[in-house]
Every structure is written in structure tokens, then in C-alpha cells.
Amino acid sequence: MGFKVFRDMSGNGVLPNLVVFTSLIDGYCKVGDMEVAFELYEEMGKSSLSPNVVTYTALIDGLCKKGMLGNADSLFAKMLKVGVELNSAVYTSIIDGQFKKGNVDDALKYLSGMHDQGISLDVAVYGAVISGLCNRGRLDRATEIKEDMMKSGLAPDRMIFTTLIDAYFKAGNLKAALNEYTELLAKGFEPDVVTLSTLIDGLCKHGHLNEAKNYFSKEKANEISYTVLIDGMCKEGNLSEVENICREMLEAGFVPDKYVYTSWIAELCKQGNLVEAFRLKNKMIQSGITPDLLTYSSLIFGLADKGFMIEAKQVFDDMLKRGITPDYAVYDILIRGYAKQDNEVAILCLHDEMRKRGLHTKVNMVEEEGNLWQTVYSDLHPINERKDAEIVNAINASVL
Numbered sequence: 001m002g003f004k005v006f007r008d009m010s011g012n013g014v015l016p017n018l019v020v021f022t023s024l025i026d027g028y029c030k031v032g033d034m035e036v037a038f039e040l041y042e043e044m045g046k047s048s049l050s051p052n053v054v055t056y057t058a059l060i061d062g063l064c065k066k067g068m069l070g071n072a073d074s075l076f077a078k079m080l081k082v083g084v085e086l087n088s089a090v091y092t093s094i095i096d097g098q099f100k101k102g103n104v105d106d107a108l109k110y111l112s113g114m115h116d117q118g119i120s121l122d123v124a125v126y127g128a129v130i131s132g133l134c135n136r137g138r139l140d141r142a143t144e145i146k147e148d149m150m151k152s153g154l155a156p157d158r159m160i161f162t163t164l165i166d167a168y169f170k171a172g173n174l175k176a177a178l179n180e181y182t183e184l185l186a187k188g189f190e191p192d193v194v195t196l197s198t199l200i201d202g203l204c205k206h207g208h209l210n211e212a213k214n215y216f217s218k219e220k221a222n223e224i225s226y227t228v229l230i231d232g233m234c235k236e237g238n239l240s241e242v243e244n245i246c247r248e249m250l251e252a253g254f255v256p257d258k259y260v261y262t263s264w265i266a267e268l269c270k271q272g273n274l275v276e277a278f279r280l281k282n283k284m285i286q287s288g289i290t291p292d293l294l295t296y297s298s299l300i301f302g303l304a305d306k307g308f309m310i311e312a313k314q315v316f317d318d319m320l321k322r323g324i325t326p327d328y329a330v331y332d333i334l335i336r337g338y339a340k341q342d343n344e345v346a347i348l349c350l351h352d353e354m355r356k357r358g359l360h361t362k363v364n365m366v367e368e369e370g371n372l373w374q375t376v377y378s379d380l381h382p383i384n385e386r387k388d389a390e391i392v393n394a395i396n397a398s399v400l
Contacts, residue, residue: 016047022055029062037062053079057090064097069106072097086117092124099132107132121152127160134167142167158189162198169202177202191215197225204232223254230260234267242267258284262295269302277302293319297330304337309346312337328359 016024021044028037037059044051051059056079063072072094079086091114098107111129114121126149133142142164146156161184168177181199184191191199196215203212209232216229226249233242242264246256261284268277277299281291296319303312316334319326331354338346 018044018049018052018055021047021049022052022058025055026058029058029065032062032066034059034062034066034068050082051084053084053087053090056084057087057093060090060097061093064093064100067097067101069097069101069103086119088114088119088122088125091119092122092128095125096128096132099128099136102136104132104136104138121149121154123154123157123160126154127157127163130156130160131163134163139164139167139171155187158184158192158195161187161189162195165195166198166202169198169205172206174202174206174208191220193220193222193225196220197222197228200225200232201228204228204235207236209233209236209238218248218252221252221254223249223257226252226254227257227259230256231263234263237267237271239264239267239271255287258289258292258295261289262292262298265295266298266301269298269305272302272306274299274302274306274308290322293324293327293330296324297333300330301333304333307337307340309334309337309341309343313346326357328354331359 021040025037025040028034028040041051041055041059044055056075060072060075063069063075076090076094079090091110095107095110098104098110107129111121111125114125126145129145130142133139133145146160146164149156161180165177165180165184168174168180177199181191181195184195196217199215200212203209203215212229212232216225226245230242230245230249233239233245246260246264249256249260261280265277265280265284268274268280281295281299284291284295296315299315300312300319303309303315312334316326316330319330331350335347335350338350
């Protein structure tokens with residue numbers, strides 16, 4: 001639509017000015033259409049208009065969000081070459097982009113460049129740096145940056161505190177995480193749903209469910225708050241309470257997603273309640289939510305653990321028919337189940353399937369406790385650990 005307006009203006013002899021071009025470029029960058037954004041950028045040159053720092057910032061930010069760091073670096077270099085005056089916004093975009101791509105050293109080089117240019121760091125830049133360092137496991141450096149920030153006279157905002165709370169929880173330092181929360185309150189910030197969800201998730205992950213409940217607020221809760229609380233309750237094995245919270249979640253207008261269902265199903269399978277697990281899986285499908293690898297893995301685990309290998313293989317085959325690609329862990333569940341039944345043929349068939357899928361196995365088969373087959377894999381992760389990892393990446397992207 002915006003590009004059509006531009007064409008209509010040009011066709012009618014009305015020449016767009018710098019503001020119009022920049023607004024259009026910014027709009028297309030925000031929706032990820034970099035091709036049109038750069039067409040407009042080229043049109044600027046043809047119209048003898050020089051892009052300013054706002055124009056370049058929009059383009060660089062768009063490129064970074066698309067992961068096109070090489071192009072962003074080149075455009076940044078061009079800014080310097082043509083003498084465009086830099087500001088903190090353009091540095092924030094490219095620093096954030098470098099961190100998200102995993103280029104910590106490059107991100108810190110741009111940070112040094114800000115100092116060299118005499119550009120003052122603002123809260124947005126500090127936030128991008130602290131978040132980037134935390135996400136890359138550099139919590140020690142992130143805390144140093146926070147200290148530098150405060151020494152410069154700037155106060156961390158709520159998002160910076162929340163980022164550090166999350167990082168400390170992930171590092172296993174509950175005391176430091178709660179200290180950050182105390183400091184957040186002391187600075188006069190009212191905890192929002194993001195901060196509270198982070199606290200609930202972190203405490204639940206470390207087995208402090210009762211304390212986590214104290215941070216749950218119905219008034220501020222959203223679907224993420226309910227999801228992390230339910231996941232924590234499932235891990236505690238308190239499924240009767242899970243039912244009550246799910247009912248409350250629905251009454252509040254939030255619909256349980258696949259993570260809620262999968263956490264619940266996994267715990268039901270762990271407790272051996274397979275009838276209820278499959279009932280919940282059917283309810284999940286009726287709600288329009290498609291079971292994924294984690295859901296199927298949980299069900300297969302529950303069946304295999306009870307020795308129902310025929311049914312476990314049927315669920316596995318159903319998973320394949322639905323186009324879901326198995327991983328090491330689900331094969332390991334099946335193989336261990338067959339090993340308990342000394343089913344050498346079934347194990348060899350699964351090994352062949354794994355090789356065909358490029359899942360190279362490192363297997364030792366020994367006789368142990370009367371079982372002919374005991375399969376030991378390196379580089380395998382238990383199902384619950386894999387489920388946990390998929391549930392955390394989503395909060396940070398959603399909320400952080």
C-alpha cells in the first residue's frame with residue numbers, strides 16, 4: 001500500500017521528501033520486507049535525497065532482525081564513510097543484532113565504537129548489551145555493565161532487572177535473582193506480568209513451588225504466567241491442583257496451549273496414569289492443538305515404561321504418519337523398552353531406522369540383570385530436560 005502511494009505521488013509529479021521516504025522505509029523494514037525498503041532507498045538517491053541517521057537506523061534494524069548482519073555491517077560502514085552523524089539508536093540496533101547472532105566480540109566492538117565516537121550510552125543500549133551477554137552465558141560481564149551503567153548516573157529499567165533475574169535463575173543463583181527483584185522494588189518499579197512470570201518460572205524450576213505461588217497474581221496474570229505455574233505444579237506431581245488452575249485459566253479467558261497439555265501429559269505418564277494421559281491428548285486435539293514430538297515422546301515413554309511395547313510402537317507409527325520427525329530421545333525410549341523384553345529384532349530395526357535418518361548411534365550392548373540388551377547412548381538427553389528447554393526460549397522471545 002505504502003509503495004503504491006509512493007508510485008502514485010511520483011506519477012502525479014509530486015516528489016516525496018526525506019520524511020516520506022524514511023517513513024515508508026521504516027514501515028517496510030518493520031514488516032520485514034527489506035527488498036522494497038531498499039528499492040525506496042535507491043529511489044532516494046535518484047531523487048538526490050541523502051538518507052539521514054533515522055533512515056539508516058531503520059534499514060540497519062530491519063537487516064539485523066532478518067539476521068543479515070553482513071549487510072548491516074556494510075551499511076553501517078557506509079554511514080561512517082559518507083559522514084552521517086551516528087546516534088545511540090543505530091548502535092543499539094546493530095549491537096542487539098550482533099548479540100542475537102551470537103557475535104559477542106563484534107557486539108562489544110560496536111560498544112567500544114560508541115565510546116570512541118563520544119556517544120553516551122542510554123538505557124536502551126545498556127539493555128541490549130546486558131540482555132545479549134546474559135543470553136550468551138556472560139552473566140559476570142553483564143553485572144559489570146550494570147555497575148558501569150549505575151556509575152554513569154543511569155538507573156536500570158524494569159526490563160534490565162528482569163533480564164538479570166532470569167539469568168541468575170538459569171545460573172542456579174537463587175539468592176542473587178531474588179536480590180535483583182528486591183532492588184527492582186526498591187527502585188520504585190511495580191512488577192509486571194513479565195517479571196512475575198520470570199520469578200514463578202525460576203522458582204518452580206528450582207523446586208520452590210510454594211514460594212513461586214506467592215508471586216502469582218490473578219490480576220496481572222496472562223497465559224505465560226499460568227503456563228509456567230502449571231508446569232511447576234506438574235513437576236511437583238500435584239495434578240489435582242493443576243486441574244483447578246487450568247479451570248481458573250479458562251475462566252480468566254486464557255486458553256491452555258501445547259506446553260500446558262504436554263507438561264500435564266508428561267506427568268500423567270510419569271505417574272503411570274495412561275488412560276487419563278490419552279484422554280487429555282484427545283482433548284488437546286479437540287481444542288485444535290496439534291500434539292508435537294514432546295507430546296508423543298511422553299506418551300511413548302509412559303507405555304514403554306509399563307511394558308506396553310506394541311502400543312508404544314503404534315503411537316510411534318502414528319507420530320510418523322503425522323509428519324513428525326523422531327529424535328534420539330524417542331528412539332532411546334523405544335529401544336530401552338524393547339531391551340527389557342529382550343526383543344533383539346525390534347532393536348536392530350530401530351537402529352537401522354536411526355541410521356537411515358542420519359541419527360548415528362554409539363551403542364554398547366551388554367548383558368545386565370537378565371536383560372540381553374542394554375543400550376547406552378552418548379549425547380542423549382532425558383525427555384523431561386528436552387521438554388523444559390523448549391518451554392524457556394519462548395518466554396524470553398515473548399516477554400523478554
